[in-house]
Amino acid sequence: MIVDGILPFARKLIQSHIDEHSIVVDATCGNGNDTLFLANQVRNGQVYAFDIQAEAILNTKVKTQEFNNIHYFQLGHEHAASIINNDHPFIDATIFNLGYLPKGDKQITTNSHTTIEAIQTLFNITKKDGIIVLVVYPGHPEGQIESNEVNEFVKSIDQQDAHVLHYQFINQKNNPPYIIAIEKRN
Template structure:
């Protein structure tokens, strides 16, 4: 067996929780990599809701997914997900931090991330999963990591299984994954 890198492992988790026809959420669409993967996974019978606060991110993701009609792009904070999504979802993914190759002063925030996790968990079907790719390699990311982990450690174990996956011998505070599987 070969250990998967962080991003391939996040896709493996998507594969475990999302299927054709499902409704899913990309809570931080960024440059559109996860949005594209989700759109392919749920097929034309499923739907992807893709959130980002930055117009540049929405435009990048739209360009990457231009061949797909099963995506709704929403330029708003992920903490407002319940204003747009009311259906049961099978999967949601976050890539926390800042937009790669974008303005590094615009980052996800611990309070809104936790608020979004709570809102998405209410929409999540049993066996569904919320995937968090956490990037603590910058000051804001370190703060967000601490707050999100505190929240996850206190999450009721009767409601969800939560894992943490990452490489502990890498330098510079490497990214890692936390995944919440609803019971």
């Protein structure tokens, strides 16, 4: 297959920017799938997992209980950079899965204000050639608002500072998810 699905492509982007010693962030740990993926990739590194919901942190801890290199925070991703920066000056990669917790309360969603703040602050502590990957879900009302506003924000990033990629299947119905990747240049 030449074209990857959304989640496999997001993971390939992350893998191409990290090694086993990397410092990585799961900005929306949800049910723990990305945290588990990251922990397997950086066995001698550190994983920082954030979510505002206790249920998400618990789900993630259960899924990743065999690892001792994960730091869990029941906080919004807009606080991630200040917490991580206390331990490490730079990070290698961050992943976001925007929207709501699968099988959780669909009224609790990420929003453009905190997501943009998190992108800005995490970008500041991302090392040169590091990456931020966002999986965006515009298929629900708040997700559409967030999608529009995050897109406007990333379009404004100076091309001297980052390469910004938009990866999307354009022939799928119901506002399918897509990827925004921000690779730091300086």
